Amino acid sequence: MPTIKISHLYKTYAGSDGEGTDALEDISLEIRDGEFVCVVGPSGCGKSTLLEIVAGLLKHDSGSVTLDGVPVNGTSRDIGVVFQSPSLYPWRTVARNIALGMEFSRVPKAEQEKRLKKYIELMNLKGFENKYPGQLSGGMRQRAGIARALVMDPKVILMDEPFSAVDHLTRCTLQDELVRIRQEEKKTVLFITHDLNEAVYLADRVILLSPRPGRIQEEYTVSTPSPRSRGDEYLNHLAARIMADINRGSREEAPEYSI
Numbered sequence: 257m258p259t260i261k262i263s264h265l266y267k268t269y270a271g272s273d274g275e276g277t278d279a280l281e282d283i284s285l286e287i288r289d290g291e292f293v294c295v296v297g298p299s300g301c302g303k304s305t306l307l308e309i310v311a312g313l314l315k316h317d318s319g320s321v322t323l324d325g326v327p328v329n330g331t332s333r334d335i336g337v338v339f340q341s342p343s344l345y346p347w348r349t350v351a352r353n354i355a356l357g358m359e360f361s362r363v364p365k366a367e368q369e370k371r372l373k374k375y376i377e378l379m380n381l382k383g384f385e386n387k388y389p390g391q392l393s394g395g396m397r398q399r400a401g402i403a404r405a406l407v408m409d410p411k412v413i414l415m416d417e418p419f420s421a422v423d424h425l426t427r428c429t430l431q432d433e434l435v436r437i438r439q440e441e442k443k444t445v446l447f448i449t450h451d452l453n454e455a456v457y458l459a460d461r462v463i464l465l466s467p468r469p470g471r472i473q474e475e476y477t478v479s480t481p482s483p484r485s486r487g488d489e490y491l492n493h494l495a496a497r498i499m500a501d502i503n504r505g506s507r508e509e510a511p512e513y514s515i
């Protein structure tokens with residue numbers, strides 16, 4: 257049974273002027289247990305919308321989303337979300353922000369501290385536990401957002417361009433950490449990125465959405481076994497092919513879009 261099943265999903269945002277914005281059109285996608293799926297596509301094509309619907313944060317108009325056969329109606333402890341811009345509470349320290357979900361779920365204090373220590377180290381935030389979000393760089397805030405999701409040990413991780421504000425070297429390290437976490441802890445991952453090299457390096461499957469309204473334009477299976485090497489010829493070739501398909505899709509539908 258697939259972990260996430262999205263069937264014929266449509267979403268239109270209502271506009272104040274009566275003109276709606278069609279964001280998603282007839283999206284059907286199954287993500288199997290333990291699979292790593294990357295979603296790419298031009299800016300504004302509906303990627304974040306899709307992720308928010310799967311996370312149970314946004315209502316769709318028609319179609320369905322199920323997690324292990326159960327309709328997604330609101331947020332769930334089984335689904336961890338890393339947002340495009342991490343919304344940390346400015347009045348809470350980094351540690352208290354990361355621990356937020358554990359506090360809500362009444363995880364015992366000792367266990368909270370154990371997990372905090374692990375993810376603060378993993379996300380390279382040691383020494384910044386007691387700082388406030390306003391005292392961090394953009395990349396550090398993003399890493400705190402990632403820690404906040406992982407610390408809950410969710411079955412499914414939804415990530416919306418989680419590494420976009422992280423410097424290149426840290427980005428490579430975090431990518432490898434994610435590959436390791438996913439393999440060791442058997443996570444199912446839905447990952448949005450603008451970076452096609454990142455997509456092919458990480459994913460089992462890459463889904464290309466068309467310019468808005470987002471429809472599934474293409475699907476690519478990345479068969480290279482893990483661990484993969486950066487600069488692998490096949491992966492480079494695949495990234496170039498996806499770029500060509502994006503350009504083709506944009507030319508056919510909306511020339512003003514860029515990735």
Ligand SMILES: Nc1ncnc2c1ncn2[C@@H]1O[C@H](COP(=O)(O)OP(=O)(O)OP(=O)(O)O)[C@@H](O)[C@H]1O
Pocket residue numbers: 269270277278279297298299300301302303304305306340468
């Ligand atoms: N709350 C909202 N109200 C109205 N329209 C919205 C809202 N959120 C998004 N949209 C519109 O829906 C479309 C899809 O937006 P979305 O944020 O899902 O795109 P995206 O693919 O994530 O883009 P990016 O790559 O730039 O992050 C855009 O045209 C956007 O203007």
Ligand SMILES: [Mg+2]
Pocket residue numbers: 303304305340416
């Ligand atoms: Mg987005």
